[in-house]
Amino acid sequence: MSRYFSKKFKALVPYTPGEQPKEMKYIKLNTNESPFPPSEKAMKKAAEAVKNLQLYCDPECRELVKKASEVFSVDTDEILFTNGSDEILNFAFSAFCDETHPAVFPDITYGFYPVFAEINRVPYEEIPLKDDFTISVDDYIGINKTIFIANPNAPTGIALSLNDIEKIVSSNPESVVVIDEAYVDFGTESAVSLIHKYSNLLVTQTFSKSRSLAGGRLGFGIACKELIADLNTIKYSTNPYNINSLTQAVGAGVLEDEEYTKSNCKTIIENREYLTKKLEAMGFFVLPSKANFVFARHDKTDGRALYEALKSKGVLVRHFDSERLRDYNRITVGTKEQIDILTQKIAEEL
Numbered sequence: 001m002s003r004y005f006s007k008k009f010k011a012l013v014p015y016t017p018g019e020q021p022k023e024m025k026y027i028k029l030n031t032n033e034s035p036f037p038p039s040e041k042a043m044k045k046a047a048e049a050v051k052n053l054q055l056y057c058d059p060e061c062r063e064l065v066k067k068a069s070e071v072f073s074v075d076t077d078e079i080l081f082t083n084g085s086d087e088i089l090n091f092a093f094s095a096f097c098d099e100t101h102p103a104v105f106p107d108i109t110y111g112f113y114p115v116f117a118e119i120n121r122v123p124y125e126e127i128p129l130k131d132d133f134t135i136s137v138d139d140y141i142g143i144n145k146t147i148f149i150a151n152p153n154a155p156t157g158i159a160l161s162l163n164d165i166e167k168i169v170s171s172n173p174e175s176v177v178v179i180d181e182a183y184v185d186f187g188t189e190s191a192v193s194l195i196h197k198y199s200n201l202l203v204t205q206t207f208s209k210s211r212s213l214a215g216g217r218l219g220f221g222i223a224c225k226e227l228i229a230d231l232n233t234i235k236y237s238t239n240p241y242n243i244n245s246l247t248q249a250v251g252a253g254v255l256e257d258e259e260y261t262k263s264n265c266k267t268i269i270e271n272r273e274y275l276t277k278k279l280e281a282m283g284f285f286v287l288p289s290k291a292n293f294v295f296a297r298h299d300k301t302d303g304r305a306l307y308e309a310l311k312s313k314g315v316l317v318r319h320f321d322s323e324r325l326r327d328y329n330r331i332t333v334g335t336k337e338q339i340d341i342l343t344q345k346i347a348e349e350l
């Protein structure tokens with residue numbers, strides 16, 4: 001730290017992203033990316049967009065917004081696109097949290113939430129998950145704080161029902177409830193259907209997982225137009241050109257090819273069951289996942305040791321060192337071929 005670094009960030013501990021090693025070719029099952037390339041149609045649109053890079057990108061992302069409004073059956077002023085969904089989550093901490101509306105989220109969830117709270121200097125509270133890693137819905141009823149829930153949750157993969165989400169949203173009318181649906185396309189019912197009923201609901205999604213665009217950085221939020229207007233105030237006060245032209249083009253192409261997205265999600269859901277069965281047959285305890293990853297532990301090996309062993313054999317998974325998580329590894333669901341290599345390496349290790 002230089003002696004010039006602002007005191008307000010003295011305690012800030014940044015988020016640690018998963019490894020993206022370049023020194024050798026790993027089977028990458030550590031950051032929940034799609035194993036499939038982006039849609040061909042989408043790539044063609046991006047190639048066209050390169051020709052106009054001398055111009056600023058559209059700050060309103062009109063093509064993207066129009067297509068998304070059709071895909072998600074909402075109005076164009078009920079959507080905001082951002083640079084990954086991380087950006088809209090950051091905007092939400094900034095826009096909707098303060099001393100009277102502290103942020104609240106589970107103690108085990110997306111590791112970026114406490115960092116967003118810190119950088120925006122808003123108070124936050126963590127509510128412990130139950131022993132079985134499920135969210136205790138009652139803990140969120142009528143608390144009137146700004147609630148952030150990843151559904152399905154990460155890194156557990158466990159999802160709440162839409163009915164439980166609605167209970168949380170409807171019981172907190174004085175504060176915003178943010179449902180982070182990064183993994184919704186792998187088999188959970190979306191809360192987007194509730195945005196016309198509740199003016200305090202913000203649903204965020206991303207193109208990073210189900211839509212094969214992690215490197216493009218594209219996410220979005222859907223909410224009533226007043227909440228979207230608030231988030232736009234933050235966006236236009238930081239970076240109006242937050243999504244570059246190439247990503248706007250490739251994203252619009254992805255939305256023109258929903259068949260491809262749906263078919264990839266179907267494959268991942270099948271492969272998730274295949275991976276789960278194989279792991280269970282080897283003696284693993286696997287949490288019931290609705291995401292494109294599973295969270296698993298084995299009594300015979302320590303989570304960290306298994307992570308290290310797999311890394312040395314060319315397979316990357318994600319290990320978290322905190323107390324309740326250290327026995328486990330989070331394994332992204334890849335192709336069947338990747339799963340077969342993974343389970344073969346695990347068998348060697350066991």
Ligand SMILES: *Cc1c(COP(=O)(O)O)cnc(C)c1O
Pocket residue numbers: 083084085086087110150153154180182205206207208214217218219
């Ligand atoms: C991956 C992820 C995100 C953000 O992804 P972006 O790449 O920034 O769109 C948000 N929330 C959760 C729970 C995630 O796992």
